[in-house]
Amino acid sequence: MTRVCGEGIVRRACHAIAALVWGLASGIVGGARALPQSALPPIVVRTYDAADIPAEYQQPALLAAAAILDRAGISVRWIRCDPDGFTAECKKPLDTYELAVRLLKLRERPSKSARPLGEANVDVVRRTGSLATVYANRVRWFADASGVDFSTVLGRAIAHEIGHLLMGTTMHPATGLMRGVWAPKEVAGEHWVFADRDALALREGWRLRADLAHSTS
Numbered sequence: 001m002t003r004v005c006g007e008g009i010v011r012r013a014c015h016a017i018a019a020l021v022w023g024l025a026s027g028i029v030g031g032a033r034a035l036p037q038s039a040l041p042p043i044v045v046r047t048y049d050a051a052d053i054p055a056e057y058q059q060p061a062l063l064a065a066a067a068i069l070d071r072a073g074i075s076v077r078w079i080r081c082d083p084d085g086f087t088a089e090c091k092k093p094l095d096t097y098e099l100a101v102r103l104l105k106l107r108e109r110p111s112k113s114a115r116p117l118g119e120a121n122v123d124v125v126r127r128t129g130s131l132a133t134v135y136a137n138r139v140r141w142f143a144d145a146s147g148v149d150f151s152t153v154l155g156r157a158i159a160h161e162i163g164h165l166l167m168g169t170t171m172h173p174a175t176g177l178m179r180g181v182w183a184p185k186e187v188a189g190e191h192w193v194f195a196d197r198d199a200l201a202l203r204e205g206w207r208l209r210a211d212l213a214h215s216t217s
C-alpha cells in the first residue's frame with residue numbers, strides 16, 4: 001500500500017498539500033448516483049498549460065473533468081491560459097470565485113513507482129484553496145500503464161484536484177474519485193465520479209465561496 005500524501009502533512013500548518021498518488025493499492029470504486037443540478041453559478045477555472053499538451057488531448061480532458069463536476073452539481077467555465085492564448089483575463093489576480101490549475105511536465109524518467117499525479121494547495125484552517133497542479137507526464141505514464149485514454153485520466157486528475165480546492169480538505173476517502181491512491185488495474189471503467197458525500201461537500205464549499213464573492217462584490 002502506498003502511503004497517501006496529505007495524511008502525513010503537519011496539521012499545524014495552514015497550508016497543506018493533498019496529493020493524488022499513482023500506486024498499487026486496491027479497493028472498491030465508489031459510485032455516485034446522478035445528482036440534481038445546482039442553482040449555483042459556474043465556477044471559473046483557469047488552466048495554465050506549461051506541459052504543452054496538444055489541444056486534441058487537453059480539450060477532451062477538460063470536457064471529462066467538466067462532466068464529472070457537472071454530475072456532482074457543479075458547472076465549470078474554463079479559461080485556458082495557454083502560451084498562445086494568454087489573455088488579459090489570465091494575468092489578473094485570482095478572484096474569490098476563481099480557481100487555477102497548472103499543468104506541468106516534470107523533467108524525470110518514466111517510473112512505475114508511486115508518485116503524485118497532482119497536488120492541491122489547501123488552507124485547511126479556512127477550508128479553501130485556489131491553486132492546484134497536475135503533472136501531465138505522470139498522468140501520461142499512468143494512463144499508458146492502465147490502458148486508459150490519456151485525456152480521460154487527465155480529466156479525472158483535474159477534477160480530483162478541483163475537489164480538494166472546493167472542499168478545502170486534504171482528506172482522501174476510501175472510495176470515489178477523491179480516493180488518494182489510484183491503481184492501474186482500477187482506473188478503467190466509467191465509475192470515476194465523486195461519491196455522494198463528496199458531491200455534497202463540493203456544492204457546499206462552492207456555495208460558501210460564491211456567497212463570499214457576492215458579499216464582497
Ligand SMILES: [Zn+2]
Nearest residue numbers: 018019020180
Ligand atoms: Zn487528493
